[in-house]
Amino acid sequence: MLEHxxxxxxxxxxxxxxxxxxxxxxxxxxxYPVPQLAAQAWHRLPESDPALxxxxxxxxxxxxxxxxxxxxxxxxxxxxLRAPSRVVVAAPSYAEHAHHWAQHGHxxxxxxxxxxxxxxxxADVLVICNPNNPTGATVPASDLLRWHEQLAARGxxxxxxxxxxxxxxxxxxxxxxxxxxxxxxxSIGKFFGLAGLRLGFVAANGxxxxxxxxxxxxxxxxxxxxxxxxxxxxxxxxxEQTRRQLRDSGQRLRSLLAVHGITSxxxxxxxxxxxxxxxxxxxxxxxxxxxxxxxxxxxxxxRLGLPPDEMGWQRLRTAVEQWSKEKR
Numbered sequence: 649m650l651e652h653x654x655x656x657x658x659x660x661x662x663x664x665x666x667x668x669x670x671x672x673x674x675x676x677x678x679x680y681p682v683p684q685l686a687a688q689a690w691h692r693l694p695e696s697d698p699a700l701x702x703x704x705x706x707x708x709x710x711x712x713x714x715x716x717x718x719x720x721x722x723x724x725x726x727x728x729l730r731a732p733s734r735v736v737v738a739a740p741s742y743a744e745h746a747h748h749w750a751q752h753g754h755x756x757x758x759x760x761x762x763x764x765x766x767x768x769x770x771a772d773v774l775v776i777c778n779p780n781n782p783t784g785a786t787v788p789a790s791d792l793l794r795w796h797e798q799l800a801a802r803g804x805x806x807x808x809x810x811x812x813x814x815x816x817x818x819x820x821x822x823x824x825x826x827x828x829x830x831x832x833x834x835s836i837g838k839f840f841g842l843a844g845l846r847l848g849f850v851a852a853n854g855x856x857x858x859x860x861x862x863x864x865x866x867x868x869x870x871x872x873x874x875x876x877x878x879x880x881x882x883x884x885x886x887x888e889q890t891r892r893q894l895r896d897s898g899q900r901l902r903s904l905l906a907v908h909g910i911t912s913x914x915x916x917x918x919x920x921x922x923x924x925x926x927x928x929x930x931x932x933x934x935x936x937x938x939x940x941x942x943x944x945x946x947x948x949x950x951r952l953g954l955p956p957d958e959m960g961w962q963r964l965r966t967a968v969e970q971w972s973k974e975k976r
Contacts, residue, residue, distance in 0.1 A: 659939045669960050672941045674781070674812065674918035676894065677956035679841025680880045685872050694871035701849075703881035708834050710822040710851035714861055715877075717868050719811055719833040719848035720744060725863050726807065726831065727752045729856070733772035733804075738764055740947030742781045742809060749775065758946070761785055768798055777809040778819055782943060782951040784812075784914035789819045796821075800829040807831045811848070814839030815894050815916040825851040838917060839890070840880050845873045891916075897954045904965055908972040920951040929971060936967040 656668050696715070704713045716722050723744050727735075732753035737746040739758035750756040759767045761780070764787075768774065774795060779786045796806040810832055813820050822832045832851040837843035847869060850860060880886075898916030905912045905919060912919035923929050926949055930942040941951040955961045 656939060659934065663934050665937055667937050669938045669955060669963050671952040671955065671964070672939045673843070674915075674941075674951065674953040675838055675843050676841035676890070676917060677954050677960075678890070678893065680876075680883070680886060682842075682876050683879045685875050689871040689875055692871060694867050694869060694874060696869070697874050697878070699878050700869070700874050700881075703878050704834070704849045707881045707887075708822045708832075708849065708851065709817070709820065710832065710834075710849075711826045712853065712857060713834075713849040713851045714857045715869050715874070716848050716850055716860075716864060718837065718846040719809065719835050719850075721864060721868070722833055722848065722850045722860065723809075724748050725860060727754060728863065729859055730754070730773065730805070734770060735773040735775065736764070736767050736771040738774070738776040738780070740780070740783060740943070740945075741775070741777050742811075745775045745777075745807075745809065749773070761787070764795070765791075768795055771799070772802070772804040773807065774799060774805070775807040775809070777811070779810075779812045779816075779915050781809075781812055782918070782920045782941065782947050782949075784918070784920060786819050789821050792819075792821050793824060796824075796827065796830050800827065803829070805829045805831060807833070809833045811835040812838055812915050812917060815891055815898075822851045826853050828853060828855065831856060836877055836880065839894075842876065842880065845876060847873050847877050894954070900961070901952075901954060904961075904968065908968050910968070914951070918951055918953045920947070920949055922947075922949040926950050932971050932974070933967045936963065936970075938964060938967055 656670055659668055660666055700715050701713050727749045735749045735754045735756045736759050737749060738761055746756060746758055799806050808821060810820055824830055825832050835848040836845055894916040901919050902912055910921050912921040914920050926942055929950055930940060933940055943949050955964055
């Protein structure tokens, strides 16, 4: 099983402390306030509520969406819906994409973002995170749609993971997913801060959504998760306020790092930089009770999310300041 952020049990075992400031996931620390649930949500089998897909389509601007048990469920299932294909996964990227496309008989290659245009002619499927996780890099929607047109002409797919796209939807191509072979993944976990809900959405046309739904089977989304998500997706006032707050917090995080000589990239939810000594930085801040995401391969560097409160901001500032002094 691949390593991911949020693994605080591992942190506690390794460093022997429990007072963690967890910045390892890039999830909104001010999560959506869960409403009171109808009593039968815990009792009835969770048949699909059409209102959930309707609310998702309205929020994401997609013509048709399938609710899934987190985008992870789609990431694991989509490779099983195609015959063996030539697959290009943009790198660096969320590691689960390459991991699952490498199985099920596909010929999978990881290609840097800068080389994607040239690699397209030798691919049947292109998988890309936009914005990228972990670097925050983005690809213009016009480029994605051009790539999709080339792939679709030979029966190929373009899979775009937009899990971190809720703070700035300017590059989303969800509105175009009625087109054959265009698949967009969205997540409730990041912007709404509801990772524990295990809920995401796949936008695509019926030729993809129907076999995917058949593969995932009935009752894949719990009743409580459906009720909570419908409320969150319809709450426009909370969404606008949260976007403003995340914009301010994202700028604050970039500025905090820049003051101490760190040039970072990312989204309003996280920042990443190619730290020269990532293992040492990770160890250093962990000794201060701060858990960040360490990358040691394609995206060698550090990613960290937003502190949840002022005390967390002060802890982070102190640790980064001390790291900066130690480097000198």
